[in-house]
Amino acid sequence: MSNADTTNADVEAPSRSILRSARRVCVKAGTSVVANENGRPSLTRLGAIAEQIAELNSSGVEVIFVSSGAVGMGKRLLRKQGRMLMSFRDMNNGDHVASTDDVDDAAIHNSKNVQRNTSFATLLDVNAPPHTLAQKKKFYDSACAAAGQFEMMNLYSSLFNQCDVAASQILVTQSDFADPTRLNNLKYSIERLLSLGIVPIINENDAVSANLGYTADDVFSDNDSLAALCARSFDAEVLLLLTDVEGVYDQPPTQPGAKKLDLYLQATSEVAIGAKSAQGRGGMASKIDAATSAVAPGSKCTACVVASGADLNAIRAVLGPVNKYGSKGTLFCTPKSPLELQAMKDLEAESEVGHCISDEARQKAVAARTEARKLQALPHTVRQNILKAMADSLLNRKEELLAANALDLEAAERDGIASVLKKRLKLTDEKLQTLADGLRQLAELPDPLGVIKSKRELADGMELSLITVPIGVLMIIFESRPDSMPQISALSIASGNGLLLKGGKEAAQSNAAIYKVLGDAIEAGSNGTIKRDIIALITNRGQVSDMLALDDVIDLVIPRGSNALVSYIKANTKIPVLGHADGVCHVYVDASASGHAAARIAVDAKTDYPSACNAMETLLVHKDTITNGVAAQTMMALRASGVKCLGGPKAMKLGLCDIPAKELKCEYGDLTCMVEVVDNMDEAIDWIHTHGSGHTESIVCSEDSEAGEEFLRRVDAACVFKNASTRFADGFRFGLGAEVGISTGRIHARGPVGVEGLLTTKWQLRSSDVNVVAEFTSGEKSFTHKDIL
Structure with a gap:
């Protein structure tokens, strides 16, 4: 499906919506975001950050950007020039140490017999008085920062230029904030840059500061606290800290059962802190301290979000003008502020809704399975009658459907939804006629259930058959396209499966109307034998993740939507997923x-x-x-x-x-x-x-x-054509009647997925007499293994 589709089908919490009204924001990217594990800059993440900041800038939002990464780039640059090998003679019983990417205490004390090249002293004054090991490390980082800062700004300049945005560099030390005169000068510079639409990129001047002697009284000790200080000092309304995890967890995220906090409450939230990032100076503790500092009473910054920088839409998700990506990260608010009170209400509401969604989804999935098993036991003619009744209802009640669809189209126009999505959203007489034709075509196909795929004689009087059966309960998540629902429902009925549907909010009215029409047709077409519960529509506000956890009652997930939606689902469920991410x-x-x-x-x-x-x-x-x-x-x-x-x-x-x-x-x-x-x-x-x-x-x-x-x-x-348009890759055009989606995987179905793609098999063994394995083990009886079919 098109990348123009969006992944979020739900209403955003009011406390998160408020963040989108901020007119000045501060964004901080940590070292783990800026650089890959090998120390090289991550062009993918940096490009996404530059692009999203440019989008905010063009929409009138003033953005202050705090970036880490200069030290890491400098280390790589010095290593490249052949000046990275250093000797720490006589620092630990005469051991020699070579620094690679990180020069930490453990590396210095544990390395042995290392080649000497350029001593650490050559990066400093050879006649300087002795320093502690920690101090020498910080002096070394200062040299790296001096080398890397130029390269980092060159990279940012190139990326922002690609987005038609001007950027500037500001290097600061603690003195710039501690001295009132220097702080006023700094504020004036920031205000002038922002007023001209220029993005200030702020970093600590490590080459000067050397980061020595951090104490609790220091102005800032890492770029997290620097970002918080910038947010307070320069009147940012929201601070976004991009890190290497999705937010703040109640325990280290690698631990089983770790839970991400949507809202951090300073008085009650309990967090067990894990290890720091291997690259950055800060850790989760520093981010929590920075976030709480940023939103301290008296600051214009009333909100801070800690989110994953690996998410290429994180800035859009938190600060963009429209909610398209769902709620991201952990929110910090000024204690007892209106925003925190609203966030607490939202959290309580989400908890209740989440509970209801999970319970509703489970109940409806169980009901769908029950009705599907009843349908499976009935003659093929019952399923045919249901399909024909569904086709008739789409046409006989089309005015009802088009009226509901018109409400969705009005809302789409009002919300400024892209024209591509509006085209997908719109129902027409022609679309309904095509859907009805497809359903009738599906009804005329041979019964797909109970088809004997193979038959074999195991031994005299023993016959083994492999037959087709329904998969069970399907969960279909679809976006924008209300015409997907009749196709999916028909295929589910034809194959004897139960169905759980989750549609997008943009088609809420259309989906509800179609569901009612199809439900009536199911009960009328089966003369009341099958309830409408065989197809369930989840309409409550809640996250898709709630349903993806129901792996004990749902047998297959089929996403119909964007690359982002499919990728998200595959990464967040144990249920098998059938679908495709791209259509190139x-x-x-x-x-x-x-x-x-x-x-x-x-x-x-x-x-x-x-x-x-x-x-x-x-x-x-x-x-x-x-x-x-x-x-x-x-x-x-x-x-x-x-x-x-x-x-x-x-x-x-x-x-x-x-x-x-x-x-x-x-x-x-x-x-x-x-x-x-x-x-x-x-x-x-x-x-x-x-x-x-x-x-x-x-x-x-x-x-x-x-x-x-x-x-x-x-x-x-999945589909390869000769002298034919790629548009023929479609279930209806293939004569499948309809399609539930297109699969590019190699396991199970591939290409347009019709009825056969929604079936699995089971073995049936018929024995004309009592047979036990012991008779074959002893040689009393023997296998014949003759194929009959």
Whole structure:
């Protein structure tokens, strides 16, 4: 599905919504966020941070950014220059120590027989008086900071420039805050920068301060406390501390049963502190201290959130203008403030709702299983009658459905939902007719249950059969598309499964109306034998995670939505998950293809439904199509249809496109595609396997070309086509009646998932006489193992 979809289907807690109204915020990125474990900067996380800060900046939010990482970058830089080996002779009984990435006490005391190169003294004054080991380490860090600060700012400057945002560097020491005159100068500089839309990037001037002699009376002791100090001193309303965990836990997050706190209450929250990050100077204790300091009474900063910097949407989730990503991190509030009181109410409400959601989901899943087992025991004609009644109801009560859908569309317009999502959300006469046709097609298919897949004689009088049966209870989580519900429900009924549905809030009215119509049809079509409980719709506000924990009553989860939704579900449940994360589909135009065929297929694959997961996202053209005019004809047809064509490296070099693509693998979800030139089919297939998502791939070639069959044979994807649009990758078009989704996995179903994808098997053993294993072990009886079917 399109990345334009969102993952959150629930109403945000008021206390979290309030944070989005902040006009000045402070964001701090710790060393574990800025750098990878090897000490190198994480371009992925830093790029995401720069992009999100730029979004806030462009929306009128003033952002102060506090960043760690200079020391780590400096260590890497010095090591690269060959000046990282140091000797600590006579510091510990004459042992010699070489520093690598970290120079801590344990490393210095435990290393033996290390090559001497540049002594520690060469980084300092060789005639300086002796210092403690801890002091020498801090002097060494100062040298690293001096080397790394320039590289870090160069990197930030490049990243922010890419986002059309100006950034500036401000290095501070404790004296800048302790001395009133210097503090006033600093405040003036910050105010001027923010007023001009410039993002100040603040870091401790380690090269000067050396971080010596921290005590409880120090102004700040690490970048967490520096960020808190900046938030208070520069009147930020919200502080966001990005760290290496998802928030504050009641015990170390690696411990079994560790629970993340949504709200930290200074008077009552109990937290067991674990080990510090291997890279940063601070730890969770320092973050808690910094957060409570930031929101201390008298500060304009009334909220602080500790969240994971590994979450590439963390800043958007906490501070962005719209709630699309759910609640993140742990919230700290000024004690006894209106915000804390509201947060406590929200926490209590969430606890009650969460309890209800879990109980409701469990009760409904059990009821769905009960009704499904009843349905499974009834003749196929009962399921057929239900499906036909459902098809009729969609058309007979379409005015009711369209009226409910209109309410959702009005809300979407009011909330400023993207046009792509509104198109997915909208129900029409044509969509309802297509749905009804699909359901009737499904009803006419042979009974999928009880089909004998194999039959074997084990021994005289013993017959073993493998037959198809329902999986059990399915949980489908879908976003934006109310037309998904009839398809999913019909497939579930046809396969004899129970169903638990969780839809997005943007389609709440439509989903409720469709559920009522389908429920009535189930009971009418079965003459009351099957209750509507066989399909359950969860509508209460609550988190998807509540349902993902029901692995004892739910047998399969099928997410229909964005990459983020699918990835989240896979990472947060023990229930098997069937689905796909990306829909990056290719059309390859072979040298033998005609311009007419290539243009028709490419235009249809891109424009028929641009936001669908089976729409073409990349057009690959053989180099010979440049000279024979096929590429030009195809490009002209795409552009005439309103498609924006971005160029890959070769396409740009050959002048086929004017605008370069930023990513070689991207699901655009709109009238945009990438175009690239390949030398031959081998290169095309390699490209597809490298940058595709295993969804649907198509080749355009002449009918008599051998390339088509070779492409079909060699390309590894769920669907591979010859001379056909990628848009044919659909359950209805495949004659499956409908689809519950598309799977790109290799286990169980693959491609459009129809009824067969919702079935499993069971073995049945029939014995005409009493048989026991002891008779075969003793040799009294023997196995024949003859295949009958």
